[in-house]
Amino acid sequence: MITQDKIDGFIRKIPPSPKILKVTLMFLEKGELVKAAQIAKEDLALSAYLRVLVNKPIYGFKNQVNDISQIFGILGVARSQQAVYNYMITLLSPDKWKLFKLNKTSFENLQADLSANWHKILVYLNINDKDIGSSITLLPASVIVSEALFREHMDEVSLLRSVHAIDLNTILVRLCSIDLFDICEQISIKWEMSDNVALIIQASSGIKPTNDVTLNNLGKWMHLLLFYTLSKPNFIEAGLNDFIDFQIDYAQDVYDDFSKVMDL
């Protein structure tokens, strides 16, 4: 069904991060929001994406924000970096979704939901780290990778899952000894994201905890946040709820705090 060659092909095709984005991220890294905004404006697609993203209801801004400098100013350095990475991830998404019932808008909604709630969690945990803030942006890449690898095998997957409770990640591991989150890590390496991003993402799979207690704890929060988000009707209907297995035991010990943050 899926072979190592196909996975290698997918990884090979991941484009390097565009020059404008690299420079924007470099200025954001230095905390130079104005310069970053000036560069970002040159990429019309990035500018349009940022306008749509921050004006989604979950970001909670009362008035429409259109100017990129203003957007970066309101978001601050960490969340601006997060927004740029979110845009980079959309560059990998397909024009037309087949395996999941998603489109450009619903995928951006997924990114926005995850990012805004991740910000709430980091505020609660009193963590102010740009890289950790951006780590959430890589999580939806697992959805894109699933779509890319399994879209031509929908019937087989569907039949397989009608007789056996098995998620896409497990199918991939058993066929090729590599999982969705390993491929996400490859993306992070190619895009020169911080090592911690990859570690948190791997931990957020729920099946590969890391020895670093802090990062592992963040992995638990992220795992829980993912399933909190994927339990929303629009994402259930998109077929996202069971594309990976929810490891309830892994996330259990942060659940009480999580329910406080999310006001459950």
Place this chain on the structure above:
Amino acid sequence: MRAVVKSGVGVFTPQGFLDGNSSSAFISMEDIEATIKLNADMILVSLKKVIFFNRNGLDAFVKMFAKIRTAHHTTVGFCDYDYKKFQAINKFYKNELNFCLFQSQEIASLFASSFKNQNKNILLFSPDKSQSAAMAIELHDNGHNPIIAQTQEEFNIKIKAQNAYDIIIKDTYLGQMGQKVATRVTGNAIIYSVSSFLDAEIGNTFNISYHNNSLNVGFRLFIFEAYKVVSMNVHALNFFSKLASSGAEYNATICFVGLTFEKTPLSFKETLEDSGIMFFNQMDDILKNKELLEDLGASSAANVKTKRVLNKVLVTELPNFINATVRTIEMMTNAKAVKQSVNINKIEILEKENKIASSIGFYGDIDGMIILIFPTGIAKKACELLIGEQTDDEEMILDTLAELVNIVGGKVKTLLYDEGVSVDITLPRTYQSIDALLEVAQEKKGVQVELSFNNDKFLFFLTR
């Protein structure tokens, strides 16, 4: 969301958070109807991967449960929960618990109609005495040995006896059970369990498609276990007479075991006997009498009505059948298949050692049976994807093989549907040895295709 159906139990597994908004997105009535069509007589929602639920979240399922139970006589409920979740459900539905709660899927399967592992020693406890009794009766009827702990203290003591019990049941509740006619297979006989009053409703609760396909697949002995039948009326009498007549062309035998005629007119017995139905007092009178079993046709599952030959429609669809099989095995083994030879003849298996087989029937616009013969190596490899590890456990391999054949059947159904041919598939059957398969299939003429997967020979046989 699709359910996983195994041994007649369909389980939906939502993940994450269940509230009033999300529940109806997880499962629709169409999803449940589709599951019922896969011969599920128990529909459960697993709470194993649910970390949060509220009453509104469960209500959406409970409303669907009520509709399904009324329409299909299906057992419905929740499973796979811990004590905290069990308590929460009891609190939400204190006096209106009319669905079942099974602590695990394993426990649920003990109460399912299509169970297969009998004679389990089961320790059970419920603070509600009527519940303990109801569970014990159901378990006993299903061929198990239930032991009831009368108090929590007694349960705590008994549970310490290691290896004394195969399964321990607690935090379980039997709501209204389904009233479908339970079906199980013993050797080459099919046993249907019927109870209470038999009336016109038997036409709805008896799975006639399953029965017809069992005849097609080669079963000849059908036993109605009727110990708990109080009486039957003329509608049920007509039903059984017709069933006997329709089975006669296959030379099938229908027996009743344990049916008393205290409240049923004795003339009914004569009418049924005239239709060829036989009566016995005890199940062992049949199952432990080898000579009788042979006379009744259960020692061999050979299909007497095998004169059905391959027809043009079936041969036209052959590429679809092969395609479905090859793609499934390729998917499961990640190996490429090479077609080696095609013959139309009786099934021919030169080497019988280290091979296992399985079959699945289909019926509808066209009907027939697919038989797959696997070298044990390929079977093990194919099963690895589902099991996740290598195994030599024969029972597990056969079980998984049945799932695999189910996938092939499902794929055939889809491919045919795309061409406007509508079929349903039967439950899969597995054979531990080639000899067991040949008892059913050696006289059948069909298309035999030899395929090679990484130099291992694999055999596909399509027949009617």
